[in-house]
Amino acid sequence: MTRLAQTLGLTEFQTEIVSTVRHFVDKEVIPTAQELEHSDTYPQAIVDQMKDMGLFGLMIPEEYGGLGESLLTYALCVEELARGWMSVSGVINTHFIVAYMIRQHGTDAQKQKFLPRMAIGETRGAFSMSEPELGSDVAAIRTRAKKNDDGTYTIDGQKMWLTNGGSSTLVAALVRTDEGADKPHRNLTAFLVEKPTGFGEVVPGLTIPGKLDKLGYKGIDTTELIFDGYRASADDVLGGVTGQGFFQMMDGVEVGRVNVSARACGVGIRAFELAVRYAQQRETFGKPIAEHQAVAFQLAEMATKVEAAHLMMVNAARLKDSGERNDVAAGMAKYLASEFCSEVTQQSFRIHGGYGYSKEYEIERLMRDAPFLLIGEGTSEIQKNIISKRLLSDYRV
Numbered sequence: 095m096t097r098l099a100q101t102l103g104l105t106e107f108q109t110e111i112v113s114t115v116r117h118f119v120d121k122e123v124i125p126t127a128q129e130l131e132h133s134d135t136y137p138q139a140i141v142d143q144m145k146d147m148g149l150f151g152l153m154i155p156e157e158y159g160g161l162g163e164s165l166l167t168y169a170l171c172v173e174e175l176a177r178g179w180m181s182v183s184g185v186i187n188t189h190f191i192v193a194y195m196i197r198q199h200g201t202d203a204q205k206q207k208f209l210p211r212m213a214i215g216e217t218r219g220a221f222s223m224s225e226p227e228l229g230s231d232v233a234a235i236r237t238r239a240k241k242n243d244d245g246t247y248t249i250d251g252q253k254m255w256l257t258n259g260g261s262s263t264l265v266a267a268l269v270r271t272d273e274g275a276d277k278p279h280r281n282l283t284a285f286l287v288e289k290p291t292g293f294g295e296v297v298p299g300l301t302i303p304g305k306l307d308k309l310g311y312k313g314i315d316t317t318e319l320i321f322d323g324y325r326a327s328a329d330d331v332l333g334g335v336t337g338q339g340f341f342q343m344m345d346g347v348e349v350g351r352v353n354v355s356a357r358a359c360g361v362g363i364r365a366f367e368l369a370v371r372y373a374q375q376r377e378t379f380g381k382p383i384a385e386h387q388a389v390a391f392q393l394a395e396m397a398t399k400v401e402a403a404h405l406m407m408v409n410a411a412r413l414k415d416s417g418e419r420n421d422v423a424a425g426m427a428k429y430l431a432s433e434f435c436s437e438v439t440q441q442s443f444r445i446h447g448g449y450g451y452s453k454e455y456e457i458e459r460l461m462r463d464a465p466f467l468l469i470g471e472g473t474s475e476i477q478k479n480i481i482s483k484r485l486l487s488d489y490r491v
């Protein structure tokens with residue numbers, strides 16, 4: 095093994111596209127990421143090139159104009175993108191989840207309407223479950239859609255933390271429709287909400303107030319969304335049937351977890367690359383710091399974590415691609431990869447000494463990006479809930 099995070103058994107196409115994305119990241123993303131991040135500038139030129147490469151349609155079936163690739167191909171491309179800049183991988187993340195949900199659960203009309211435009215990145219997806227009062231506890235959603243006599247719905251409430259909230263044109267929003275009072279999860283419905291890009295009251299009854307100011311993950315817009323008497327039609331209900339939203343969104347989140355683990359792998363790989371280079375350049379006490387065993391051992395630990403996270407991510411993606419249930423594998427991959435990513439960036443930061451604290455060095459950005467991976471698509475505690483519940487059921491005494 096000469097390099098970390100190699101994947102055995104890839105098709106010719108997978109090898110080619112992953113290497114194309116890697117080359118693109120080295121040439122176009124890494125050299126500009128620091129500047130765009132620090133000025134909190136949307137990476138439009140990078141996004142345009144991602145569109146040209148077909149990355150927005152990677153997993154959309156060929157019959158709808160996409161590349162019809164597997165979750166594994168998608169995850170390996172995301173790993174490469176996140177290695178360059180986590181925000182760039184965030185641009186396609188919510189888009190990919192929404193396209194996946196429409197593909198899996200949409201009506202024929204919804205597939206025909208949205209997937210071809212999503213495949214070329216003309217329609218861009220955002221995914222909205224969280225609200226100001228809740229994130230983990232999805233069943234507690236308060237935003238409500240009330241059915242009107244003419245069959246339309248009026249939606250009121252506030253959503254929080256929409257990645258790509260301003261730059262998207264299609265939001266899959268989970269709201270309460272209250273049909274199965276005794277079964278809280280049956281009370282939720284996913285609506286496909288079309289809107290223009292931008293901020294303010296973008297359509298009557300729907301406001302995107304502005305970008306939230308975050309610790310890291312800059313460049314990409316994360317927003318609130320306010321429904322105030324927004325009118326949705328019955329055709330906007332994902333799959334055409336109310337009360338299915340929780341299960342549809344959880345299916346989306348499950349592939350999203352593989353995607354977050356891929357991002358964690360990418361950030362971890364970059365943190366390792368920076369550390370292994372710096373450790374051979376920086377000298378103390380007459381020799382490169384890599385020759386001090388304490389530092390060399392750190393590198394060994396980091397590389398082992400990077401490798402383990404990559405293998406679990408690949409395993410979870412392959413399981414989903416094979417049609418098997420992958421909730422535990424995706425939860426484990428997300429949990430392990432994000433925790434290891436956090437540890438590896440911290441180790442790389444320490445190896446950089448004082449320079450790690452300087453905004454001139456890439457590692458400071460990675461230190462700010464890594465914590466989000468512990469939270470997004472379910473915190474580590476939520477992953478452990480999912481994993482332990484299934485284990486206790488499968489290993490029941």
Ligand SMILES: Cc1cc2nc3c(=O)[nH]c(=O)nc-3n(C[C@H](O)[C@H](O)[C@H](O)COP(=O)(O)OP(=O)(O)OC[C@H]3O[C@@H](n4cnc5c(N)ncnc54)[C@H](O)[C@@H]3O)c2cc1C
Pocket residue numbers: 188221222223224227228229230231254255256257258308311316466469470471472473474475476479
């Ligand atoms: C930058 C960013 C982008 C995001 N993008 C999106 C997006 O695009 N769409 C979207 O819908 N959401 C998005 N989110 C929201 C994200 O999914 C939530 O923040 C996350 O699910 C956690 O929810 P919370 O913040 O409400 O924390 P809470 O649910 O309030 O949890 C707080 C703490 O309590 C712990 N906890 C909660 N319940 C339990 C339990 N049962 N057992 C043990 N511990 C528990 C949690 O692990 C956490 O440590 C984003 C968040 C951020 C920061």
